[in-house]
């Protein structure tokens with residue numbers, strides 16, 4: 375099967391963001407204040423401190439990265455579409 | 459490609475390539491292993507073939523291509539003799555490793571007397587087979603995690619169901635990301651939802667409350683359902699373990715749900731549901747069994763609702779998504795890794811991707827913080843420049 379791109383990214387692409395704690399570089403997108411997408415790559419998963427020290431099982435996410443994204447959104451560095 | 463090119467009008471066309479003729483690489487669950495331990499060979503139609511499952515004298519469960527390489531007899535109609543399955547046609551004996559061990563009427567087994575065999579795993583009361591079109595054994599890191607409760611006395615036994623569904627199995631996998639369908643099809647209301655795809659694991663984390671409009675309020679004295687917490691992961695293409703906790707005002711109920719399938723062929727699959735529930739002081743022996751049965755029938759109802767949709771819907775490779783939909787394309791990108799050779803798995807198929815919806819903080823609170831932020835910055839600016847903002 376062909377891998378198809380998500381058309382929603384055409385209107386609002388993922389934006390680069392660096393974690394303020396560990397410097398991991400990821401791609402971020404917010405469709406609203408409530409919604410956040412994060413695309414990691416191998417470098418980022420290797421860099422993330424919380425990821426490296428996490429135990430077995432699902433790694434639900436990095437709190438420091440989450441805070442960095444929230445701050446970037448509040449500062450207007452990551453776009454958040456206006457909700458009507 | 460059977461894709462229909464969009465013309466110069468504005469009508470959105472549904473596109474769908476032919477369903478893949480290849481079957482996913484990975485562990486697939488064939489159901490409760492007990493079922494295969496009755497001393498008889500079993501016929502299983504899977505991966506576009508007919509398989510025989512049999513327990514050899516040493517207790518091991520084996521899976522072979524059902525068709526005897528001698529003259530094509532159906533081994534699943536044969537008999538287990540010691541460690542081998544004996545063909546009903548001329549009694550050739552086949553071992554679990556796929557090799558012919560003995561031909562009762564011949565002094566020598568011919569060279570090349572080897573048939574297709576699948577690697578099996580009998581774990582937590584379930585039988586798994588490893589399918590790999592390239593014929594490699596499972597890498598050690600690609601495994602099905604143990605489920606503690608499955609073998610513990612303070613948990614119920616499995617309540618297990620199997621249903622044949624006549625559509626391609628991608629439909630059931632799509633559910634991992636389909637937030638909106640939980641509301642419309644299953645009447646639950648997620649307040650928090652997250653998908654994580656990484657490596658061969660795809661996860662769905664959900665916290666929710668039942669929709670008040672679709673269930674009767676609890677009667678006096680009955681425990682009141684407050685909400686539920688669920689962490690569900692597909693370990694590979696077909697086996698999902700869901701750790702589900704129901705929160706009541708008086709207790710928590712811990713359960714493990716299995717949602718698994720194996721393809722019969724490109725256009726049908728067997729859908730399994732399994733459940734175990736933890737026994738507690740407030741939910742002792744029989745009450746837990748009863749709860750497991752109830753939850754099982756509730757899950758089956760959910761499956762029925764899904765099946766109704768699947769039976770009538772179109773396969774669609776280019777779903778038209780709104781911003782409130784989940785990451786369907788990213789999930790399918792992850793899923794694709796199981797349909798290509800290992801050498802062709804690209805980083806984008808396995809790299810970590812997260813999609814989160816968290817509605818616990820109202821939008822107004824966010825907006826207020828942005829305004830405060832702006833006001834503070836303006837104040838700082840005016841302080842540093844000495845000019846009013």
Ligand code: FES
Pocket residue numbers: 526527528529530531545546547548549550
């Ligand atoms: S076909 Fe199986 S023994 Fe002859």
Ligand SMILES: [Fe+2]
Pocket residue numbers: 633639643644760764
């Ligand atoms: Fe569903």
